[in-house]
Amino acid sequence: xxxxxxxxxxxxxxxxxxxxxxxxxxxxxxxxxxxxxxxxxxxxxxxxxxxxxxxxxxxxxxxxxxxxxxxxxxxxxxxxxxxxxxxxxxxxxxxxxxxxxxxxxxxxxxxxxxxxxxxxxxxxxxxxxxxxxxxxxxxxxxxxxxxxxxxxxxxxxxxxxxxxxxxxxxxxxxxxxxxxxxxxxxxxxxxxxxxxxxxxxxxxxxxxxxxxxxxxxxxxxxxxxxxxxxxxxxxxxxxxxxxxxxxxxxxxxxxxxxxxxxxxxxxxxxxxxxxxxxxxxxxxxxxxxxxxxxxxxxxxxxxxxxxxx
Amino acid sequence: xxxxxxxxxxxxxxxxxxxxxxxxxxxxxxxxxxxxxxxxxxxxxxxxxxxxxxxxxxxxxxxxxxxxxxxxxxxxxxxxxxxxxxxxxxxxxxxxxxxxxxxxxxxxxxxxxxxxxxxxxxxxxxxxxxxxxxxxxxxxxxxxxxxxxxxxxxxxxxxxxxxxxxxxxxxxxxxxxxxxxxxxxxxxxxxxxxxxxxxxxxxxxxxxxxxxxxxxxxxxxxxxxxxxxxxxxxxxxxxxxxxxxxxxxxxxxxxxxxxxxxxxxxxxxxxxxxxxxxxxxxxxxxxxxxxxxxxxxxxxxxxxxxxxx
Numbered sequence: 001x002x003x004x005x006x007x008x009x010x011x012x013x014x015x016x017x018x019x020x021x022x023x024x025x026x027x028x029x030x031x032x033x034x035x036x037x038x039x040x041x042x043x044x045x046x047x048x049x050x051x052x053x054x055x056x057x058x059x060x061x062x063x064x065x066x067x068x069x070x071x072x073x074x075x076x077x078x079x080x081x082x083x084x085x086x087x088x089x090x091x092x093x094x095x096x097x098x099x100x101x102x103x104x105x106x107x108x109x110x111x112x113x114x115x116x117x118x119x120x121x122x123x124x125x126x127x128x129x130x131x132x133x134x135x136x137x138x139x140x141x142x143x144x145x146x147x148x149x150x151x152x153x154x155x156x157x158x159x160x161x162x163x164x165x166x167x168x169x170x171x172x173x174x175x176x177x178x179x180x181x182x183x184x185x186x187x188x189x190x191x192x193x194x195x196x197x198x199x200x201x202x203x204x205x206x207x208x209x210x211x212x213x214x215x216x217x218x219x220x221x222x223x224x225x226x227x228x229x230x231x232x233x234x235x236x237x238x239x240x241x242x243x244x245x246x247x248x249x250x251x252x253x254x255x256x257x258x259x260x261x262x263x264x265x266x267x268x269x270x271x272x273x274x275x276x277x278x279x280x281x282x283x284x285x286x287x288x289x290x291x292x293x294x295x296x297x298x299x300x301x302x303x304x305x306x307x308x309x
Numbered sequence: 310x311x312x313x314x315x316x317x318x319x320x321x322x323x324x325x326x327x328x329x330x331x332x333x334x335x336x337x338x339x340x341x342x343x344x345x346x347x348x349x350x351x352x353x354x355x356x357x358x359x360x361x362x363x364x365x366x367x368x369x370x371x372x373x374x375x376x377x378x379x380x381x382x383x384x385x386x387x388x389x390x391x392x393x394x395x396x397x398x399x400x401x402x403x404x405x406x407x408x409x410x411x412x413x414x415x416x417x418x419x420x421x422x423x424x425x426x427x428x429x430x431x432x433x434x435x436x437x438x439x440x441x442x443x444x445x446x447x448x449x450x451x452x453x454x455x456x457x458x459x460x461x462x463x464x465x466x467x468x469x470x471x472x473x474x475x476x477x478x479x480x481x482x483x484x485x486x487x488x489x490x491x492x493x494x495x496x497x498x499x500x501x502x503x504x505x506x507x508x509x510x511x512x513x514x515x516x517x518x519x520x521x522x523x524x525x526x527x528x529x530x531x532x533x534x535x536x537x538x539x540x541x542x543x544x545x546x547x548x549x550x551x552x553x554x555x556x557x558x559x560x561x562x563x564x565x566x567x568x569x570x571x572x573x574x575x576x577x578x579x580x581x582x583x584x585x586x587x588x589x590x591x592x593x594x595x596x597x598x599x600x601x602x603x604x605x606x607x608x609x610x611x612x613x614x615x616x617x618x
Contacts, residue, residue, distance in 0.1 A: 110553075132521040140521030167520040169513040177557045179509055179517045182499050184531070185557040190495035191531045200488055203614055204478040206530020208488045210611070211476040212441040212449030214526030219598050221515020221523070222493070222500045227579040228591045235576025242567045244419075248486045248494040249564040258551045267544025270536040277612035282537045285612060289528050292605050296598060302519070303586030303594060304579075305512055 004028060005160055008073040008102075010066070010094065012043035014133070015107050016079035020047045021136040023077075024056040026164040031061050033069035040064075050136065067097040074099075075160045077129065078106045087116045095122040103157050105129035105143075109181055112174035114146045124148035127157060130178055131166070137290045139167040142179050193253030195269070196262055202269035218293060224304050313337060314469055317382040317411075319375070319403065321352035323442070324416050325388035329356045330445040332386075333365040335473040340370050342378035349373075359445065376406040383408075384469045386438065387415045396425045404431040412466050414438035414452075418490055421483035423455045433457035436466060439487055440475070446599045448476040451488050502562030504578070505571055511578035527602060533613050 007023045009016050012034040020043060024030045034040035040062050051057050063069035070076060076098055080090050087108060094104050095117075102125065106116060109130040117126035127145040132138040141161055145154050158168040171178065177185060191205050216225055223234060230237035238245070256262060274282070316332045318325050321343040329352060333339045343349035349371050360366050372378035379385060385407055389399050396417060403413050404426075411434065415425060418439040426435035436454040441447040450470055454463050467477040480487065486494060500514050525534055532543060539546035547554070565571060583591065 132525070138521055138524055140516055142517065167516055169509065169516050171509050171513075172507055175503070175506075175508050176560055179503060179514060180522060181557060182503065182561065183496060183514075183517055183522060185554060186495045186499040186561055187492060188531050188535070188554070189558040189561070190491050194484070194488060194491065195532070197484075198481055199484050200478065200480050202532050204480075205488060205492075206532050206613070207449055207476055207478050208451065208492055209526050209530040210528060210533070210613075212447055213489060213492060214523060214528075214530070215447055215599055215602060216441070216595065217518050217523030218527035218602065219519060219523075219595055221518040222497050223504070223511050223515050223575060223579050224519070224582065226497070227576075227583060228588065228595065231588050233576060233583070233588070234579040235572055238567060238572045238575065239569075242572070245494060245497065246564055246567060248490060249498040251485055252491065252495055252498070255555055255558040258547060258555060260548075263544055263547045263551070266532060266547065267536075267542060270532050270543040273533065273613045274536060274542070275612060275614060279537065279540050279542070282612050285609065286525065286528055286537065289605060289609065290524055293524060293527065293602060296601050296605070300594065300598065303584060303591050304515070304519075304582045305584060 002027065002163055003159070005074045005163065006031065006072050007160075008033065008070045008076040008098070009043075009079060010034075010069070010076060010090065011079035011081070011107075012040045013079060015131070015135065016077070017043035017046045018134040018136045019077045019079060019107070019131070020044075020060060021050045022164045022166065024051055024060050025136070027056070027059070028164070029059045029061070031063055031069045031071075031073060033063045033066050037062075037064050066093060070094070070098045070102070072099065073102050075103045075157070076105060078104065078108075082108070082110060084111050084115065087111060088118075091116050091120060091126060095120045095126070098122075101125075103127070103153065103160070105157060107131060109142075109178050113144045114174065117146050124150065125153055127154070128178070129157065129161065129168070130180070132180065134287065135166065137287055137294070139165060139294070140169060140180075141166045142169045142171060144171045144174060144178060189255055190253055192256045192262075192266065195266060196256050197253065202266060203273045206270075206273070219297070219302060220304065311336065311472055312468070314383045314472065315340065315381050316469075317342065317379045317385040317407070318352075318388060319343075319378070319385060319399065320388035320390070320416075321349045322388060324440070324444065325386070326352035326355045327443040327445045328386045328388060328416070328440070329353075329369060330359045331473045331475065333360055333369050334445070336365070336368070337473070338368045338370070340372055340378045340380075340382060342372050342375055346371075346373050375402060379403070379407045379411070381408065382411050384412045384466070385414060387413065387417075391417070391419060393420050393424065396420060397427075400425050400429060400435060404429045404435070407431075410434075412436070412462065412469070414466060416440060418451075418487050422453045423483065426455050433459065434462055436463070437487070438466065438470065438477070439489070441489065443596065444475065446596055446603070448474060448603070449478060449489075450475045451478045451480060453480045453483060453487060498564055499562055501565045501571075501575065504575060505565050506562065511575060512582045515579075515582065528606070528611060529613065
């Protein structure tokens with residue numbers, strides 16, 4: 001039988017409401033708090049539309065007092081506004097009122113968790129758990145525990161996330177952008193440069209990914225792709241193509257200046273490619289395609305193990 | 310009614326046999342040539358297994374003489390061995406024996422087409438048409454015409470490729486690695502560095518892509534992802550996050566040294582993640598998942614236009 005958890009969601013915007021669906025759908029009790037009660041109510045309404053069982057809907061409760069919201073929780077997912085001081089203040093409050101054993105996780109990706117939780121008595125239960133938007137659909141969550149968090153607590157956080165269908169990935173130390181924004185930045189840097197240096201148009205550079213490389217990356221990470229590219233695996237592949245990759249990597253484009261003219265040029269071209277479709281239509285299309293794609297993968301799983309077992 | 314083309318495939322290894330299926334499946338006549346007749350026969354056998362109609366199988370013919378193979382072709386897809394001199398020699402031969410109006414396309418991605426076709430009378434019909442492996446499944450093909458190729462010939466090459474279900478992307482000028490290997494290099498460089506700098510394990514870095522970012526990239530290119538991330542589109546997104554992206558892009562990791570120890574470490578970790586599955590099983594899984602994924606996309610197309618219209 002699956003373990004039942006009581007989850008606190010603090011901050012109920014776009015990310016908080018999505019986490020609400022992920023945890024409630026898994027059969028957990030979810031307690032919502034937002035400094036703005038109207039936003040908490042909107043998140044509850046949105047979650048109701050995205051939950052398919054009455055039991056899951058009933059397991060979500062609204063609270064107007066932070067201490068009351070966190071009464072009895074096992075795990076808190078903080079989804080408040082950006083900003084280091086805001087996060088530090090929030091974590092001070094969470095640490096003061098949450099039950100002593102509750103894990104305190106932030107959805108942020110901008111700061112070192114050690115700095116957010118600096119000086120807190122409960123720093124040994126604080127971590128970052130940064131999802132890809134929207135977390136109730138996309139499984140991966142990157143975890144950055146503070147240096148004080150013991151292995152057993154990291155394992156407990158992973159268990160809570162896995163029980164909600166997420167794929168936790170554990171970082172050993174802080175780097176700016178964590179893992180995912182760095183990987184995104186690397187690709188975006190080269191993609192923007194190829195357009196701004198007049199090598200190809202926006203729609204063409206995007207098609208290289210959406211109609212080519214990205215199809216494989218929805219199945220295999222970059223290192224598994226290399227591994228699958230030679231009969232002798234990644235070892236043979238990187239030995240054989242070592243010099244080509246070094247030359248290519250050394251010759252990649254520098255960071256664009258992001259001048260207003262460059263931003264205007266990129267913005268106009270992507271807008272043309274979008275053909276006037278409203279953002280809400282794009283999000284709805286993306287989410288239903290992601291759901292279908294993940295169903296395909298569940299029905300026919302990858303030979304590669306996925307992330308920290 | 311769709312135009313019928315006669316296609317020459319020169320070099321019938323892994324890429325050539327896959328192109329054979331793509332063109333024959335589309336109803337075109339496909340004429341195979343390889344300097345090794347055994348390999349050409351193996352490619353034909355492989356293509357037969359991958360073609361579902363008798364008509365398509367009958368439209369593939371084997372030839373042991375290059376001039377005879379190219380008799381009456383509209384388009385040649387060269388898939389010979391790597392190496393600049395090999396490509397130059399091959400293109401000299403192709404240009405000498407192919408019908409005067411036939412387009413000569415190379416599957417290579419290592420050289421500037423202008424250098425491969427330098428000095429040829431038919432340089433104005435030579436281009437690179439580099440696919441993602443395997444081309445009968447993955448649609449994108451990046452085109453690099455020589456500077457002498459007129460727009461009408463580029464359009465003709467695109468029409469041939471589109472008739473076979475491919476998505477041609479046209480480059481305006483040569484850059485090392487063309488578009489796709491540069492984009493791959495950018496991601497691989499950062500992914501390798503995150504592992505080698507002990508920030509996270511191979512399986513965890515891969516999961517950031519295969520269970521996260523890559524799922525979106527199978528639907529939207531990096532610029533369309535940015536566009537979908539703000540209500541006001543890419544313009545608003547890049548204006549708002551300009552400074553964060555510049556800081557992150559400037560702080561990305563340098564090229565790894567690819568020492569034997571580093572290659573061994575990466576190789577061993579990916580192998581562990583593969584759990585002993587043979588390469589053939591991984592390829593079969595990848596190809597059936599790609600096929601299913603592309604069927605999903607055809608049934609429910611993206612709001613974004615894909616590549617050069």
